[in-house]
Amino acid sequence: MTIGAGDLTAGLEPVELQPLPDARAPRSRKRRRIPEPIRLLLANPKSCFGIVLLCVIVLAAIAAPLLTGHVANEPDALPRQSPSWEYPFGTTDQGYDIFAQVLYGARVSLGVALVASLIAMTIAITLGLLAAYSGGWVDDSIVLLTNVFLVIPILPLLIVISSFLQGTGPTSMALIIGLTSWAIETRILRGQALSLRNRDFILAAKVAGESTPRVVFGELMPNMLSRIAAGFAFVFVQAVFYEAALEFLGFGDANQVSWGTTLFWATNNSTLLTGEWWHFVFPGVAISLTILAIVFINYGIDELSDPRLRRLETRKRRRLLGMLWRPRAAT
Amino acid sequence: MRFLLRRLVFYVIALWAAITLNFLLPRLMPGSPLDGLIANYGEQIRSNPQILQQLKASLGSADEPIWQAYPHYLRDIATGDFGVSFAKQAPVGVIIGNSLPWSIFLVGVGFLLSFVVGTTLGMLAAWRRGGITDNVATPLLMGLQSFPAFFLSLVAVYFLGLKLGWFPIQHAYSNDADIGPNLGFFADAIRHAQLPVLVIIAISAGGWLLGMRNVMITTIGEDYVAFAHAKGLSDRRVMTQYAARNAILPPLTGFASFFASAVGGLILVEVVFSYPGVGLTLQQAALGHDYAVVQALLLVLAICVLVANFIMDCLYVVLDPRVRSA
Numbered sequence: 001m002t003i004g005a006g007d008l009t010a011g012l013e014p015v016e017l018q019p020l021p022d023a024r025a026p027r028s029r030k031r032r033r034i035p036e037p038i039r040l041l042l043a044n045p046k047s048c049f050g051i052v053l054l055c056v057i058v059l060a061a062i063a064a065p066l067l068t069g070h071v072a073n074e075p076d077a078l079p080r081q082s083p084s085w086e087y088p089f090g091t092t093d094q095g096y097d098i099f100a101q102v103l104y105g106a107r108v109s110l111g112v113a114l115v116a117s118l119i120a121m122t123i124a125i126t127l128g129l130l131a132a133y134s135g136g137w138v139d140d141s142i143v144l145l146t147n148v149f150l151v152i153p154i155l156p157l158l159i160v161i162s163s164f165l166q167g168t169g170p171t172s173m174a175l176i177i178g179l180t181s182w183a184i185e186t187r188i189l190r191g192q193a194l195s196l197r198n199r200d201f202i203l204a205a206k207v208a209g210e211s212t213p214r215v216v217f218g219e220l221m222p223n224m225l226s227r228i229a230a231g232f233a234f235v236f237v238q239a240v241f242y243e244a245a246l247e248f249l250g251f252g253d254a255n256q257v258s259w260g261t262t263l264f265w266a267t268n269n270s271t272l273l274t275g276e277w278w279h280f281v282f283p284g285v286a287i288s289l290t291i292l293a294i295v296f297i298n299y300g301i302d303e304l305s306d307p308r309l310r311r312l313e314t315r316k317r318r319r320l321l322g323m324l325w326r327p328r329a330a331t
Numbered sequence: 332m333r334f335l336l337r338r339l340v341f342y343v344i345a346l347w348a349a350i351t352l353n354f355l356l357p358r359l360m361p362g363s364p365l366d367g368l369i370a371n372y373g374e375q376i377r378s379n380p381q382i383l384q385q386l387k388a389s390l391g392s393a394d395e396p397i398w399q400a401y402p403h404y405l406r407d408i409a410t411g412d413f414g415v416s417f418a419k420q421a422p423v424g425v426i427i428g429n430s431l432p433w434s435i436f437l438v439g440v441g442f443l444l445s446f447v448v449g450t451t452l453g454m455l456a457a458w459r460r461g462g463i464t465d466n467v468a469t470p471l472l473m474g475l476q477s478f479p480a481f482f483l484s485l486v487a488v489y490f491l492g493l494k495l496g497w498f499p500i501q502h503a504y505s506n507d508a509d510i511g512p513n514l515g516f517f518a519d520a521i522r523h524a525q526l527p528v529l530v531i532i533a534i535s536a537g538g539w540l541l542g543m544r545n546v547m548i549t550t551i552g553e554d555y556v557a558f559a560h561a562k563g564l565s566d567r568r569v570m571t572q573y574a575a576r577n578a579i580l581p582p583l584t585g586f587a588s589f590f591a592s593a594v595g596g597l598i599l600v601e602v603v604f605s606y607p608g609v610g611l612t613l614q615q616a617a618l619g620h621d622y623a624v625v626q627a628l629l630l631v632l633a634i635c636v637l638v639a640n641f642i643m644d645c646l647y648v649v650l651d652p653r654v655r656s657a
Binding site: 244273292 | 493591592595632
């Protein structure tokens with residue numbers, strides 16, 4: 001028989017833990033406002049880089065009218081111009097300004113990805129937590145459904161659905177991407193919920209007579225927020241990719257300006273062969289930077305949750321880092 | 332054996348689900364796909380009433396209720412009758428037969444190489460953490476991974492193919508190639524596959540590297556690795572036979588979802604390179620609303636993923652003795 005935690009502490013007086021004196025207390029008064037996880041992510045160089053990059057991209061999308069005088073969906077520039085001060089990213093063969101297209105296109109691309117990942121995560125959280133908490137046949141059937149969806153290739157499925165839909169817009173695209181990319185996160189969240197299921201606080205809530213949805217969403221879910229945030233980032237990357245891929249392949253609304261459609265026109269008008277590299281490089285770089293930003297944020301999340309993955313801090317590296325990035329402890 | 336049998340049962344269920352999904356999709360869509368088809372290919376369809384009948388069977392219509400249509404559809408699939416393509420005026424089976432071998436060739440070579448490259452680099456990166464491999468290969472491959480497949484293909488075509496002229500930029504073989512089982516044709520096909528395969532390695536090796544590296548960092552700390560060191564085995568032997576041998580198992584279990592998403596990358600690569608595989612055929616059929624081809628190809632891709640997964644399961648049994656005895 002194993003000894004439970006209760007037996008060990010049974011004869012001990014409860015010890016009041018004194019908070020450790022915080023050496024940086026006066027300095028960090030202002031930082032208190034920032035929630036703990038975000039402060040940790042900002043302290044990690046990798047995720048800090050990702051967060052800054054993502055903020056720049058989002059701000060550029062929001063402030064698009066301030067950054068460019070050109071319009072994205074009207075040919076108001078000279079055609080086939082290579083990048084210059086007037087046209088920072090060059091122009092298309094039809095006379096569209098690519099800088100304006102990348103800025104305004106970000107709104108559609110990021111918006112679709114955001115809605116799609118919200119849909120996918122809602123499904124994943126509901127199914128994953130319900131499966132783990134309920135067990136039995138509910139668990140079995142959700143696991144089976146998830147596994148089936150995991151082996152069905154998503155991009156072909158999206159292509160087939162778009163083909164049947166006869167023309168998709170941003171709304172329908174967000175919907176179909178969201179409805180098809182929940183499986184991986186469902187599996188991961190179920191796994192984590194399983195490990196929390198038999199903790200005392202869940203049992204206590206159950207004994208207190210809480211309803212199943214209340215236990216699942218009021219007790220279980222708040223304890224998995226970090227994993228949910230990481231999952232959201234992961235699904236968002238997928239959604240950015242699928243949205244761009246579908247539009248690049250010609251299944252989007254070709255008149256709607258977005259990163260994917262700019263790339264679609266770049267290949268469709270065979271600008272590749274005429275040497276207009278700027279037509280596909282800039283929207284492609286925009287997509288890649290967005291994905292890179294989130295990959296870096298996820299990298300930081302991974303390192304925070306698993307200290308073994310942290311880099312070995314050799315003295316040389318620390319000195320190098322110190323030049324770019326002064327650690328707070330050293331100051 | 333029990334393990335493989337259980338997996339096999341799952342794959343049969345998954346196959347049935349894919350077929351059923353294929354059957355339900357056109358029927359669940361708002362509007363009627365059939366109307367769109369008649370708008371595109373009105374002439375051909377009206378001139379051949381038999382085709383209309385077949386289309387109604389696969390896309391759904393008011394004439395045949397679902398409970399009659401479903402067994403009908405299953406029977407067609409079981410007998411390998413996928414219908415006829417409008418755009419190409421050929422049986423769908425022939426179209427699949429022409430495109431599938433190219434895709435299998437590309438995927439087979441591409442993924443085998445990316446697996447070997449990724450896991451080897453991951454092993455070395457974990458073994459000498461913070462060393463040259465870890466500092467160069469890990470960030471490089473992780474960076475490459477954040478490029479979407481189509482963008483990386485475009486960049487490769489433009490800079491390596493067009494500007495530098497190192498590789499042919501499109502198709503699977505030269506226009507004047509003598510098609511058939513001869514050495515010249517094989518050499519030509521390999522030359523045309525080089526750049527697509529390179530892109531596939533670039534986009535998928537990073538996943539293997541990171542998976543291998545992260546698991547191996549854990550296995551290096553295990554007692555049996557310390558014991559192997561204590562026995563006085565060479566570093567190389569400890570790395571490959573002890574640490575890597577055990578670290579390779581968890582990344583392999585992630586293969587299922589990895590391969591399913593990699594098929595998406597394959598489609599994009601094929602489209603950019605105009606490579607005559609399943610992906611390019613699927614894109615063109617879907618754009619042209621050639622539904623017979625579209626539905627059949629979705630099924631073929633799903634079956635390919637299932638078969639690849641089963642092969643991986645068999646490999647897993649070979650690599651992990653615990654599964655065999657269970």
